[in-house]
Amino acid sequence: MTDDSTRTTDSARTTEDPYRVAEMTWREIEDALESTSTLLLPVGTTEQHGHHLPLGVDVYMPEAIGERVAERSPALLAPPIWYGVSPHHTFKPGTFTLSSETFQRYVTDVCASAGRWGIESVVLLNGHYLAQDPELEIVVRELRSEHGIEAFHAPLVELFAEVAEEIRTGEVSFHASEFETSIMLELFPELVRMDRAERVDPPRESLPLTDYDALGDNKVGWSLTAEDMDELTPTGNIGDPTVATAETGAALVDAAVSELCRLVDALEDD
Template identity: 70%
Template sequence: MPDADSDSIYRLADMTWQQVEAAVEETQTMLLPVGSTEQHGHHMPLGVDVYMPEAIAERVAERTGCLLAPPIWYGVSPHHTFKPGTFTVESETFQHYVRDVCTSAAEWGVENVLLVNGHYLVQDPELDVVVRELTTEHGMRAFHVPLISVFQDAATTVRTSDVSFHASEFETSLMLELFPDLVQMDRAEAVDVPDDALPLTEYDAYGDNRVGWALSAERMNALTHTGNLGDPTVATREKGAEMVEDAVTNVTNLVDALAGLNAPDSAVETGE
């Protein structure tokens, strides 16, 4: 918990309204971690998809001084309901909720919002719609930031498994770096995926997925007895550290650029 009198406070949940009023004089950018609460195999907790984006967003906020909103814990996860502990909400409910959180922030000075998405791939379509609505209907600069995209360079360099889809090499490595006490590597188990993928679809986060597709709870239940897809046993903290730094650096670059746009003498805004 930061000092309530600290000038470096950036977590909105820890601030008074007077501190928020002062903060938006300095920054108009807010990071909103968005995830879901769902099963992540035998070796990781339900909160992985929130823990990851919130921790990465916090590191960005530390570097840039932008605001960090409390995370959104519930997402679109119908395909994970075959295991207990998973929550899911309707797509429309999720979109409206995220949009309303962002537009309420606009009322007190937030102009730029980054939706840092830990439940990437699955709820990307919903967040893309929210970004479009915030931009075209509410006059905000909005961005969907799926973690799988902003740590891609590091992930493709450090990976050693052929398939990393859910709760496997990438997510487990990230959690080993960010929250090692929450990972039970002695319970991690590789789950091979079947060789039945249709053309333009693959069971891999960086596979040849050129068309949109989805999994049902019934299909997931048939694919995995543990809940993960891929091999988490090859995950390491060192891999996670590289992926975290890649993500933080990339998002920091975007936040810094937005700060330049919001500067009073910005040539971009004035047209000079």
């Protein structure tokens, strides 16, 4: 048994230092806070992703990306938020959903509790982008105004949008199609069943300022109901996952990691 006097006093964090909060002791957290006050919080949901992808896609992606960021830049990686706002996916079994109010309160409380033990900046890595962006924007505002935490909302699609636009193959990537399938092929190929992937085209036309594409002409807020989704897709995905590749996924992941590292490094240098 050792006492506190044997603990390291070196505040220089190295890539070998622990960063996964769930695997650390409170003393290791205390040591880590000598060299970082930034927390990466993967936020997703558990919902249907077609015939070819697992229910946990929206958590697997941000957690794995957060891990790569924490390996390179000074930040701690929190356990992920597994349940989010997914009422539009309840037309298929396996989907869980929370009300907007419950979700916002839960994420806010998680971050506020981290603030009490020394975290000053939180980056919400949103793997369920588009669908729960509005809720997380409210969370960021409350964390900043009510809890004094420098909070940021980072939807993955925004982080890799420029690269995705350049290298995409399919015309539409809305849900469980080219982007998400490619990222999963890069990060967790053992969980992807490409032999079950099917192309599902969205309606030929959408209303002005809206589009069934993650990089589309989405200029106004709108949402789909479970009934809408049930009419749109027999499989659960919208778009063409058959064109997905691990190479595309690697480029998207690299772009997201690079952008997040720039933010974390700037926060820690501030």
